[in-house]
Amino acid sequence: MYLIxxxxxxxxLAVFFIPSSKVAGALNAFGYGxxxxxxxxxxxxxxxxxxxxxGMLYSDAxxxxxxxxxxxxxxxxxxYSIPFIERDVQSKKISQRQPRxxxxxxxxxxxxxxxxxxxxNLGFLWIAIEMTTLASAFLVGFYNNKHSVEAAWKYIIICSxxxxxxxxxxxxxxxxVSHNGAMHSLxxxxxxxxxxxxxxxxxxxxxxxxxxxYGTKAGLAPMHTWLPDAHSQAxxxxxxxxxxxxxxxxxxxxxxxxxxxxxxxxxxxxxHLFIFFGLISIAVAAAFIxxxxxxxxxxxxxxxxxxxxxxxxxxxxxxxxxYGALLHVFNxxxxxxLMFFTAGDIxxxxxxxxxxxxxxAASALPFGGPITVLAAFALGGTPPFSLFxxxxxxxxxxxxxxxxxxxxxxxxxxxxxxxxxxxxxAQISFGKKPEHIxxxxxxxxxxxxxxxxxxxxxxxxxxxxxxxALLKAAAGIVQGTR
Numbered sequence: 001m002y003l004i005x006x007x008x009x010x011x012x013l014a015v016f017f018i019p020s021s022k023v024a025g026a027l028n029a030f031g032y033g034x035x036x037x038x039x040x041x042x043x044x045x046x047x048x049x050x051x052x053x054x055g056m057l058y059s060d061a062x063x064x065x066x067x068x069x070x071x072x073x074x075x076x077x078x079x080y081s082i083p084f085i086e087r088d089v090q091s092k093k094i095s096q097r098q099p100r101x102x103x104x105x106x107x108x109x110x111x112x113x114x115x116x117x118x119x120x121n122l123g124f125l126w127i128a129i130e131m132t133t134l135a136s137a138f139l140v141g142f143y144n145n146k147h148s149v150e151a152a153w154k155y156i157i158i159c160s161x162x163x164x165x166x167x168x169x170x171x172x173x174x175x176x177v178s179h180n181g182a183m184h185s186l187x188x189x190x191x192x193x194x195x196x197x198x199x200x201x202x203x204x205x206x207x208x209x210x211x212x213x214y215g216t217k218a219g220l221a222p223m224h225t226w227l228p229d230a231h232s233q234a235x236x237x238x239x240x241x242x243x244x245x246x247x248x249x250x251x252x253x254x255x256x257x258x259x260x261x262x263x264x265x266x267x268x269x270x271x272h273l274f275i276f277f278g279l280i281s282i283a284v285a286a287a288f289i290x291x292x293x294x295x296x297x298x299x300x301x302x303x304x305x306x307x308x309x310x311x312x313x314x315x316x317x318x319x320x321x322x323y324g325a326l327l328h329v330f331n332x333x334x335x336x337x338l339m340f341f342t343a344g345d346i347x348x349x350x351x352x353x354x355x356x357x358x359x360x361a362a363s364a365l366p367f368g369g370p371i372t373v374l375a376a377f378a379l380g381g382t383p384p385f386s387l388f389x390x391x392x393x394x395x396x397x398x399x400x401x402x403x404x405x406x407x408x409x410x411x412x413x414x415x416x417x418x419x420x421x422x423x424x425x426a427q428i429s430f431g432k433k434p435e436h437i438x439x440x441x442x443x444x445x446x447x448x449x450x451x452x453x454x455x456x457x458x459x460x461x462x463x464x465x466x467x468x469a470l471l472k473a474a475a476g477i478v479q480g481t482r
Contacts, residue, residue: 001057001118004042004067005111007035012107021089021099025082028103029445032075032110039071043470050473050482058120058189061473061482066117066252068470069330072456073244073337074110077237079449080341081106084237087348093143102142102235109135109241116249122170123186125253126163129217132246133159139238140230151229158226162216166253169209173257176202188256195263204269207261211254211273218250219307220277221284228288231300232353236344239296243303243340244333251310251329255478258314262480267317274315275406281308282413289420294353295343298424299336302379305417306332306387312410313394314478316401322475324393327460330471331386334456335378341449342372346428349440355424360433367442369429371450376425378457380418386460 011031015024046052046064053059059067085102088094094102112131119125133156141152173191178184181194216223227247231239258270285305292298306328313325345368350358362369378385391414398407433439442450461467476482 001042001052001054001059003038004035005114005118007031007038008107008111008114012104012111015103015107016100018100019096021085021096022082024099024103025078025085028106029075029078029082032071032078036071036075039068040464043068043464044466047466047470047473053120053189056121056124057118058187059118060477061470062252062255062477063117065326065330065470065474066249067114068461068464069248069333070110070113070117070245073241073333076337076341076449076453077240078106079445079452080240080344081237083443083446084235084344088235098142102139105135105139105142106238109139109238113241113245113249117252120187120189122173122188122191122256125188125256126167126170129166129214129250129253130160130163132249133163133217136234136238136242136246140234140242142235142238143233148233151226151233155226155230158223159217162213162223164213165209165216166213169206169213169257172202172206172209173260176206188260191260192263195260198260198264200265203261203264207257207270208273210257211277214250214253215277217247218254219247219281219304220311221281221304221308224281224284224304227304228297228300231303231340232294232296236340236347239299239344240337240340243299244337247303247307248310248329248333251307255314259478259480267480271315271317274311275403276315278308278310278312278315279406279409279413281305281311282410282417283308286413286416286420289417289424292420292424293355295347295355295358295424295428296340296353298355298421299339299343302339302417302421303332303336305413306336309391309394309410312406313390313397316394316397316403316406317479318397318400319475319479319481320393320400321397322478323471324390324397326471326474326478328387328390328394330461331390331456334453334460335375335385335387338371338375338450338453338457339379341446341453342368342375345440345442345446346372350434350437355428357434358428359431360429360437362429364433364437364439365442366439367447368450371454373425373429375454375457376421376429380421381414382418385457387457389460 043064051060115128
């Protein structure tokens with residue numbers, strides 16, 4: 001656990017003193033390659049030992065799954081950052097000194113996300129999530145223009161309001177633990193041990209604050225309003241981290257509190273809330289996806305949709321629903337990160353985010369264009385891509401539960417989203433390429449990031465040894481049976 005937390009801090013210290021952006025980027029990518037190896041080893045160790053507790057840190061299969069997820073997306077983003085940042089330096093979008101600041105913030109952002117999923121103390125969990133906001137806000141406003149600064153401030157203000165509500169929820173949980181459980185601790189493991197003694201009504205109110213508070217950071221509708229602006233203005237590799245990892249680490253916090261709430265009040269209470277917010281999020285995303293003009297805002301609303309799908313899976317519950325939700329966390333992260341990478345190449349070549357001005361991307365980007373088309377179908381939940389299977393598992397969980405109306409609404413909304421995504425990306429990818437656009441190749445390092453993620457888009461995480469066992473164990477923790 002300490003090694004996983006130490007690597008980003010060590011990289012941050014090293015790259016800040018390296019003047020060359022290429023060397024700093026290469027060192028950054030190498031460091032996250034080591035982090036990925038450590039995370040795979042760590043996940044396998046967790047499987048063998050069930051959980052590890054050491055002071056303020058605590059890990060179980062759920063932590064191991066999220067550590068692995070963070071490592072995969074940060075490694076891909078570190079690879080893609082090398083040509084992306086170098087391209088911005090050459091085009092004078094950023095100065096020669098700014099890459100050092102970028103890589104410093106990149107590593108602080110990554111460190112804070114690892115800390116979220118490894119800390120035991122729920123007060124420090126709150127601090128770690130606030131750290132993710134502060135580190136990533138500077139990356140959202142990195143270009144320092146009117147729109148990016150406005151998006152960064154909107155992100156800080158809305159998420160700070162949300163996290164204040166989450167703090168109130170954490171205080172209420174502590175109140176009932178100290179008053180009814182006779183335990184003065186904020187450790188999640190201690191909360192679970194006295195769950196049977198806690199006041200059910202206080203826990204229900206506290207969880208509602210947690211869900212709305214951390215749900216704001218996770219992008220659940222109607223608390224999602226910061227997300228489209230932040231995603232559209234952040235650098236492409238940071239948008240991948242925001243969508244693929246940041247949102248789900250906030251969901252991780254909600255899940256931890258939901259496990260406690262289920263142990264106290266039964267699963268029905270959290271289930272109804274998850275289903276409600278899940279369907280609302282998918283519906284809001286579906287409506288806005290249809291009318292989008294900005295390619296990165298389109299992907300941002302797609303993130304809201306998939307966060308809603310994950311919440312819906314958690315709401316349907318049971319072993320199938322929890323398994324499907326966690327699998328969807330993994331599948332969405334890989335697919336959305338790939339989409340933001342390709343969107344970064346497209347917007348750089350066409351010098352616009354406006355999809356109505358982008359045509360013929362499949363021919364203008366001989367490597368990235370076809371990948372964009374395939375990834376768009378994957379994002380829409382088309383077989384045989386991985387998102388299709390997790391979406392079907394969640395649907396099956398709803399039917400097993402008997403939630404036929406919610407399941408039918410879910411299918412209808414998925415059809416709307418699929419139609420919107422395919423329409424927009426067909427317009428972008430095909431048609432006549434503008435005469436002033438010269439076809440551009442994709443750097444080898446960027447290609448490696450694309451291929452790395454595309455493997456997960458096609459095969460999910462099952463290429464890793466023991467991934468299914470890790471996922472099943474994590475689902476058992478969410479369900480409360482492990």
